[in-house]
Amino acid sequence: MPSLCSPLFWRDPQMPYVELRKINDARQVCYALHSHEHWSLGAVTAGRSTFQYRDAAYAISAGDLVLMNPHWVHACNPIQNEPWAYLMLYVDTQWLTDLRYRAGLLAFPEWLDIKTAVISKPRLFDRYLAMADCLLNSQRRICEKQAALVDYLLEVMHALDQTHDQSQHKAPEELRAVAEYMNVNAACELSLDKICDFSGYSAGHLIRAFKQHYGLTPHAYLINRRIQLGQQELKQGKPIVEAALNAGFNDQPHFQRTFKRLVAATPNQYRQTLVEH
Known part of the structure; x- marks a missing residue:
């Protein structure tokens, strides 16, 4: 049985485009600066932490959501020895691009970076927890999990709609x-x-x-x-x-x-x- 400090990873081969990480006590969980191929969306479920995202640093706490674009360097680490906990959703970039495009949120079927780094909206946070509970519940059917994920991500994407701003931070x-x-x-x-x-x-x-x-x-x-x-x-x-x-x-x-x-x-x-x- 994993300890409270051990990270848990949920995956399902029927949903290969998503992965969920859960940790209940992240005091000893320290990251070096790194990046992912996928898009990430995290929820701080207890305590507070520091979120370094490219050249900016954010103080985050329970109730906050953090967003990470693919290939954007970041790290999220504890404050001294204060307890904190979080959930982190990793979503395949191409799958999410297709979802945004079909929803009319992208002018072209190409990935568009999301400028927002932190969201502090109780409704989106509460719905994140409900979506994560659904994914982690072994009694829920795969169709329910798929629907919960898509419905939630569409709500987030609509809240962050950048259809009319297609400027991107791209390397040469x-x-x-x-x-x-x-x-x-x-x-x-x-x-x-x-x-x-x-x-x-x-x-x-x-x-x-x-x-x-x-x-x-x-x-x-x-x-x-x-x-x-x-x-x-x-x-x-x-x-x-x-x-x-x-x-x-x-x-x-x-x-x-x-x-x-x-x-x-x-x-x-x-x-x-x-x-x-």
């Missing part, structure tokens, strides 16, 4: 090509020299420009991407040592240490808890 095309190059080749041996050869940038210019737009150096971005690959492997039930090697790590201990630092959970916790079949 050359840097996006570098990021995609690392995404595709993350499990391979990629030195800074190789990345510079691909980009045509000098090492110094690449590091400065890449960090300006992605919030991470190319090396940190590469490690972050490898952890994402490791998460995909673990979700498929792969042994930890195999997941580590397939994600580009030379040994399991290095993978485990890095995974814990970026995901604030061990690979075993991430792989085993609350997976529905």
Whole structure:
């Protein structure tokens, strides 16, 4: 039985586009700066915390919702040793893009970053809790869970409607090509020299420009991407040592240490808890 400090991860193969994380005591849950491929929406259910999102820092507390765009660097950590708790929903970017587009909230079927970082609206918070309870309830049917998720996300997206503001914070095309190059080749041996050869940038210019737009150096971005690959492997039930090697790590201990630092959970916790079949 997991302890109160252990993170729980809910997943269902019939809803592969969503994952829910729950932790009841996050005092010892500390993240390094990191980013995700997916869009994330969290709810602070008790206590307070600090939310670092790109260059801004927010004081958040029970009743707040936090939003994280794909690839935007962030970290959410405890204040000294104060207890706090949260839920975090991870949603596949393409799936959410299609949902927004079909709802008439996007002019084009392309991802549009959401400018809002924190929402303090009791109705949206309460409905988040109801949606999460539905997902976590093993007695609820899959159609109920799907409906609860879609209904809630549509309400949030309508509340944040940006249909008439299609401006986006995008990195230059050359840097996006570098990021995609690392995404595709993350499990391979990629030195800074190789990345510079691909980009045509000098090492110094690449590091400065890449960090300006992605919030991470190319090396940190590469490690972050490898952890994402490791998460995909673990979700498929792969042994930890195999997941580590397939994600580009030379040994399991290095993978485990890095995974814990970026995901604030061990690979075993991430792989085993609350997976529905």
